[in-house]
Amino acid sequence: MRIAFLALAFPKIEKTQYLYTDLVVQLHKNGHEVLVVAPGDKDDHVGLGLEAGIKVLRVPTMDLFDVGLLRKGIANIVLPYQYIWALKRLKIDLEFDLIITPTPPITLYKVVKWLKNKSNAKVYLILRDIFPQNAVDLGFMKKGGLVHRYFRKKEKQLYEISNRIGCMSEGNIAYIKKHNPYLNPNKLDLLPNWANVLPLQPPHENSLLKQKEGLADMFIVIFGGNIGIPQKMENIVELAISCQDKQDIIFLIIGYGSQFDDLARLIKEKNVTNIQIRDGVGHSEYFKIVQMADVGLISLNEKFTIPNTPSKALSYYNAKKPILASIDIHTDFGRDLEKINAGLWAEAGNTKQLKEKLMLLYQNEELRKQMGENGYNYMKDELCSQKAYDTLMNEESDS
Incomplete structure (x- = not known):
């Protein structure tokens, strides 16, 4: 299959072991053609390149980490537009069979919707961050406020557009069912965290x-x-x-x-x-x-x-x-x-x-x-x- 993997963070494949780099390598090993779209850090190249034989599009973005809540919020809101602009500018073939995207962020819904309309691809959402509720829990956001309602709407849209949703635990699945009763429960899969098993030193x-x-x-x-x-x-x-x-x-x-x-x-x-x-x-x-x-x-x-x-x-x-x-x-x-x-x-x-x-x-x-x-x-x-x-x-x- 041709697969688009939309990421918020994606370190250099050759340099680190990471949840999503491990998965993308598995996709590549099993014969799928993968395009990763991710922010371009200051030390990364910007543009389309090969990393361990896998196409990675590094997109110039605003700072997404270690910044204030306001700047972080704005950066996440404009992120999908930056991804779409980069895909258009480089005239990337958008005929994908599958779109995989993890949370965070939920704002990538706009890119997912755009790509799905272009290719009629299926969408697999890897749910790792239940936002905005986690922000409410920690006092970053007022429940029912304007900002909360905006992000909650994006969350619902992302769930609805997804064909399957991979949840970390049975508790996660029960939580999503309880707080999103409109959602088809058959969409929800148990997909725990994963990693490559590394050899141990003596x-x-x-x-x-x-x-x-x-x-x-x-x-x-x-x-x-x-x-x-x-x-x-x-x-x-x-x-x-x-x-x-x-x-x-x-x-x-x-x-x-x-x-x-x-x-x-x-x-x-x-x-x-x-x-x-x-x-x-x-x-x-x-x-x-x-x-x-x-x-x-x-x-x-x-x-x-x-x-x-x-x-x-x-x-x-x-x-x-x-x-x-x-x-x-x-x-x-x-x-x-x-x-x-x-x-x-x-x-x-x-x-x-x-x-x-x-x-x-x-x-x-x-x-x-x-x-x-x-x-x-x-x-x-x-x-x-x-x-x-x-x-x-x-x-x-x-x-």
């Missing part, structure tokens, strides 16, 4: 890395990825403070995001000595660091009313690390952890309970090892990129 290399990092004989609880309001990092700081009586426990936070500087200030203000915070690193380096850790940490803001499934769990699964999750009561991620016995969780904001769960892992090496193996096997069997490809293509052939 145990002695983990020991050498711990020594190099000055963390030999330390029990490392790692958090990697976005550091923003959705992650509510204050809960992690409180957990670290509660563990200061354990001299060998260190919390290692590696990432980026709008709250990075605020988190660093909070750690300094509270004189939290058992947290190290570092800038984000490349995927391969990060995965090496995860492998030397003892526990993988996840944190979600307790204000969320949407069942989110954090993608950072994939690195922990792959590295055979048990997960400790501080999560809201609406997500079904905790139940998934329990089902596969790959980690423990506590309600976000309940520091006492979260510490108790951490102590269970801290005191039981065999439990950590078994949970790590369970997560690894689950990822290998259910969350690999080939499995995501099979799910998407099977559902597409049925639609």
Whole structure:
């Protein structure tokens, strides 16, 4: 098939492992002709080029990340017009069989509609961000206000124009059904997060890395990825403070995001000595660091009313690390952890309970090892990129 993949973020295929680069590579490997349309970052080429043999159209856009809410909102609104302009300017053949687009953003609806009208292609929506409700949950947007009504309309239009909608979890599917009763429920597929399963380094290399990092004989609880309001990092700081009586426990936070500087200030203000915070690193380096850790940490803001499934769990699964999750009561991620016995969780904001769960892992090496193996096997069997490809293509052939 000829497939258009519309993305908000799409790193260079040769440089990083990422949810959508992995999927596009699978599409390409299976003989499909893929055109990726994505923003052109400052260090990227702008225009049409080949990346790992795949056509990628990098479009000049406004800044979409690490900017204020107003600028970000405007950038997302004009983004579809920039994509359409680029496709027209380069006279791209628009006869596609399938259009795949993930959320965010929902504003790409206009491009999807335009391409579908041009080619009568089917549309597969990969639902990873239920917007605008998540913005309402976190206080970025007033429910029922003008801005909310605008984006809610776009959300409904995107759902309606899609032939299939891939949801992260059963909780996601139930949420969409409940809040969009007009929608044909047969459109909704279970499409969990995925990643390529990477080879693990030998145990002695983990020991050498711990020594190099000055963390030999330390029990490392790692958090990697976005550091923003959705992650509510204050809960992690409180957990670290509660563990200061354990001299060998260190919390290692590696990432980026709008709250990075605020988190660093909070750690300094509270004189939290058992947290190290570092800038984000490349995927391969990060995965090496995860492998030397003892526990993988996840944190979600307790204000969320949407069942989110954090993608950072994939690195922990792959590295055979048990997960400790501080999560809201609406997500079904905790139940998934329990089902596969790959980690423990506590309600976000309940520091006492979260510490108790951490102590269970801290005191039981065999439990950590078994949970790590369970997560690894689950990822290998259910969350690999080939499995995501099979799910998407099977559902597409049925639609």
